[in-house]
Each structure stands twice: as C-alpha cells, then as structure tokens.
Amino acid sequence: MSSYVKSIFFALTTAVTCSFLLTAASAGLKGLQLENIEVDKKKNILMAVGLVNSEETIQKKDILDIYQENIQGLWVSPEGEILDQTSAVETLLPIYIYLKGKEIASYIIPVNTRGLWGKIFGYLALNSDGSTITGFTVYKHSETPGLGGEIEKRWFQKNFEGKKILDQIGGFASISIAKGFLPETFPQDKLPNFVDGISGATLTGKYLTTGLRNVLQTYEPVSIKFRTRQSILIREK
Amino acid sequence: MKLTKTNHYKAFSVPLLQENPISRQMLGICSALAVTVQMKTAIVMGLSLTFVLAFSNLAISLMRNVIPRNIRMIVELSVIASLVIIADELLRAFLYDISKQLSVFVGLIITNCIVMGRAETYALGHPPGLSFMDGLGNGAGYSSVLISVAFIRELLGSGKLLGYQVIPTMAYDLGYENMGFMLLAPAAFIIIGLLVWFQNWLTSDR
Numbered sequence: 001m002s003s004y005v006k007s008i009f010f011a012l013t014t015a016v017t018c019s020f021l022l023t024a025a026s027a028g029l030k031g032l033q034l035e036n037i038e039v040d041k042k043k044n045i046l047m048a049v050g051l052v053n054s055e056e057t058i059q060k061k062d063i064l065d066i067y068q069e070n071i072q073g074l075w076v077s078p079e080g081e082i083l084d085q086t087s088a089v090e091t092l093l094p095i096y097i098y099l100k101g102k103e104i105a106s107y108i109i110p111v112n113t114r115g116l117w118g119k120i121f122g123y124l125a126l127n128s129d130g131s132t133i134t135g136f137t138v139y140k141h142s143e144t145p146g147l148g149g150e151i152e153k154r155w156f157q158k159n160f161e162g163k164k165i166l167d168q169i170g171g172f173a174s175i176s177i178a179k180g181f182l183p184e185t186f187p188q189d190k191l192p193n194f195v196d197g198i199s200g201a202t203l204t205g206k207y208l209t210t211g212l213r214n215v216l217q218t219y220e221p222v223s224i225k226f227r228t229r230q231s232i233l234i235r236e237k
Numbered sequence: 238m239k240l241t242k243t244n245h246y247k248a249f250s251v252p253l254l255q256e257n258p259i260s261r262q263m264l265g266i267c268s269a270l271a272v273t274v275q276m277k278t279a280i281v282m283g284l285s286l287t288f289v290l291a292f293s294n295l296a297i298s299l300m301r302n303v304i305p306r307n308i309r310m311i312v313e314l315s316v317i318a319s320l321v322i323i324a325d326e327l328l329r330a331f332l333y334d335i336s337k338q339l340s341v342f343v344g345l346i347i348t349n350c351i352v353m354g355r356a357e358t359y360a361l362g363h364p365p366g367l368s369f370m371d372g373l374g375n376g377a378g379y380s381s382v383l384i385s386v387a388f389i390r391e392l393l394g395s396g397k398l399l400g401y402q403v404i405p406t407m408a409y410d411l412g413y414e415n416m417g418f419m420l421l422a423p424a425a426f427i428i429i430g431l432l433v434w435f436q437n438w439l440t441s442d443r
Binding site: 003006007010011014015018021022025026029032033036037040057146149152 | 271303304305307308311312315316318319322323326327329330331333334337340341342400422
C-alpha cells in the first residue's frame with residue numbers, strides 16, 4: 001500500500017472515530033444540557049427581581065421551587081392587555097409577573113437584542129410603578145470575555161437597579177449605557193436614565209442601549225397600564 | 238524497587254515541579270491569567286486540562302507506531318479537539334454555572350501549547366502507560382500553579398476561598414479592604430512571576 005493511500009485511510013478512520021465519539025457525547029448529554037439552560041433562564045428571572053442572589057450557589061430544585069411559587073409566565077397583547085393564555089399567538093409578547101401574595105410586585109420582560117458579535121439574551125425587571133428598574137440580567141451572549149462579556153457580570157448589572165425608564169417630567173427616556181464610567185460632571189437630571197458603561201466595550205454598550213430602547217418601546221403600552229394603575233386582570237389559574 | 242524509583246513515578250513527578258509546564262516552560266500562561274480569579278474555576282479548568290492531556294497522550298501513544306508521519310499533527314489535533322469538546326459537553330451537562338464562567342477558555346484548551354507539546358515531544362516516543370502518567374503529571378503541574386495563583390487572588394481580591402467568606406466582617410469594620418487589583422489579569426502575571434522566582438530559589442544549587 002503506497003504511503004498516500006495509507007495516510008488518507010488513516011485520516012478517514014480518525015475522522016470517523018472522532019465524529020462517532022462526539023456525536024455520542026453530544027446526543028447523550030443533550031437532555032441534561034437543555035434542562036440546565038431552562039433552569040438557568042429561570043434563575044436569571046429570579047435574579048432580575050432580586051429573589052436569588054447571583055453569588056450564592058443554589059440547587060436546581062430550589063430554583064424551580066422559588067420560580068413556581070413567585071413567577072407566572074403570561075402574554076401581553078400589543079395594546080398592553082395582559083392575557084392569561086397558555087398558547088402562543090404570534091402577535092402576543094411574553095411577559096413574566098412576580099406576584100407577592102396577590103399583588104404584582106414587578107414584571108419582567110425578556111430582552112433579545114443584537115450585540116457586537118451575536119445576540120444578547122436577558123431579562124429586564126420593572127417595578128409595578130412602571131418606571132423603576134429592579135434588575136437586569138444576561139444569560140446568553142457572544143461578546144468578548146473581559147470586554148463586552150462583562151455585561152454578564154454582577155458589577156455591571158447592579159448599576160441598573162433603581163434606575164428609571166422615564167425622564168424627570170414623565171416622558172419615555174429608556175435606559176442608556178454610557179461610554180465608560182459616568183463622569184462626576186454628568187447632569188444630575190439625566191443620571192436616573194444612564195448606567196456606567198464598560199471601557200473597551202463601547203460598541204456592545206451601544207447595541208445594548210438600542211436593544212433595550214426597542215424592547216422597552218414595544219412593552220411601553222404595558223408599562224403605561226402599570227403607571228396609571230389601571231386594573232390589570234390576571235385570572236386565577 | 239521503591240515506588241519513587243519507577244519510571245512511571247518519574248514521568249508523573251518530573252513535570253510536577255522540576256519541569257512544570259507553567260513556571261518552568263512558560264506554557265499555558267494565557268488561561269492561567271484568565272481563569273484564576275476564583276479557586277472554583279481554576280480547579281475545574283485544571284481538571285479539564287488534566288483529563289484532556291492524559292487521554293490525548295494515551296491515545297496518541299497507542300497510535301504512535303501507525304500514525305503516518307506526514308499527517309501526524311493533524312491526527313494529534315483531531316484527537317485533542319475531540320477530547321476538549323467532550324470535556325466541554327460534560328461541563329455543560331454537570332457543572333453548568335462553572336462552564337458559563339469558564340466561557341471560551343475550555344474550548345481554548347485545544348490551542349494550549351502544553352497539550353500539543355506533550356503529544357509531539359513525549360507521547361510519540363513513549364509507551365502508553367508512561368505517556369498517560371506524563372499527561373497526569375503535566376496536568377497536575379499546571380493545576381497546582383493555577384490553584385496557587387487562584388488561592389492568592391481570591392483570598393486577597395475578594396476575601397473568600399472557594400466562594401466562602403474567610404476574612405471576617407470584623408476586619409472590614411476595622412478598615413480592611415479587598416485588593417481590587419487582584420481581580421485584574423495583571424495581578425496573575427505578578428503572582429506567576431513571584432512563583433517562578435520562588436521555585437528557582439528552591440531548586441537552585443545553593
């Protein structure tokens with residue numbers, strides 16, 4: 001057998017063996033991985049409303065229990081009506097409600113926006129006053145670790161807590177990520193609508209700002225309902 | 238024969254200290270900077286690399302007499318890459334939170350010079366048993382440096398070890414502060430530098 005044929009034969013055998021191993025690993029572990037991703041999403045929802053601290057380690061089961069007890073996944077129509085509907089209709093938007101007893105403490109909207117290298121997925125939780133942010137989390141992104149990747153870190157997300165999506169006179173202002181840290185000379189009246197950015201990741205911040213603005217704009221009808229304290233109908237399950 | 242005199246023991250212990258991949262050969266520094274902010278990530282990273290290194294050495298050593306010389310690098314790389322992907326899949330299935338923190342660095346084990354280096358210089362010329370021990374030894378050498386660096390960084394940087402607070406709150410009340418610098422990558426550089434100096438001082442003929 002000539003050495004060429006031998007090389008090609010050997011390469012083929014290696015490739016086939018490796019791909020078999022990889023397929024087996026991927027197929028065999030898929031169930032567990034998908035479950036982990038689901039739990040991680042729920043953990044992020046709980047983190048956004050402050051029910052779970054990101055620094056402590058929590059068992060899978062506890063996360064599911066806390067979620068089951070406090071969070072309700074619902075749908076809203078583009079006009080801002082919250083519907084108790086389990087089936088997804090295309091025009092409806094997903095929303096999560098944090099119920100404290102029978103009162104709605106906050107509502108959580110899923111964030112799905114463009115980043116610099118790929119999509120950014122996360123949750124933004126707003127207080128039932130329809131304006132104050134209670135938390136922001138990111139559970140999936142493709143930004144550069146150490147730069148844009150810092151959006152998944154606690155120090156960055158903490159800046160969102162207590163910020164407002166309304167300006168001083170009550171108009172929609174969204175929430176913007178500054179270029180680097182906010183300077184001390186930053187105008188006081190705009191401070192509630194800005195958070196510290198990440199130095200070295202200006203573009204990630206820019207895309208996230210646009211993304212958050214779009215998401216908040218889409219959910220603005222719901223936010224208005226909350227702001228004006230119109231009765232929000234949630235039927236018992 | 239004493240255990241410490243066997244070739245297998247030597248294959249394991251030499252890379253642990255005398256020929257440590259990080260502090261002696263200056264390989265794999267990149268990941269040593271990136272994943273040593275916390276001990277937990279450092280330990281998991283060390284274990285993943287040891288797993289990949291030991292089994293890639295074993296596999297390549299088993300095939301060493303049949304690999305055609307002209308494609309040996311490609312074969313080595315596909316073995317290493319497959320093992321890394323398997324390690325990554327395992328982490329995502331069983332240690333999801335840590336695998337998220339390690340992000341790309343597990344995948345980057347593929348390009349870690351230690352793995353390729355051991356395959357080329359050791360596994361191709363030694364029998365499987367010795368190669369496996371050499372992989373374990375190099376992995377342990379890498380892990381030991383990683384864990385030492387992470388120990389110092391986590392203790393001084395956030396006052397914790399393995400996520401548990403070890404510096405009492407009383408110390409903070411008295412004005413003690415965490416060293417923020419330890420959380421940044423340059424701190425790892427300085428600590429590795431000090432470790433290298435310490436090791437040279439220990440092993441030098443005085």
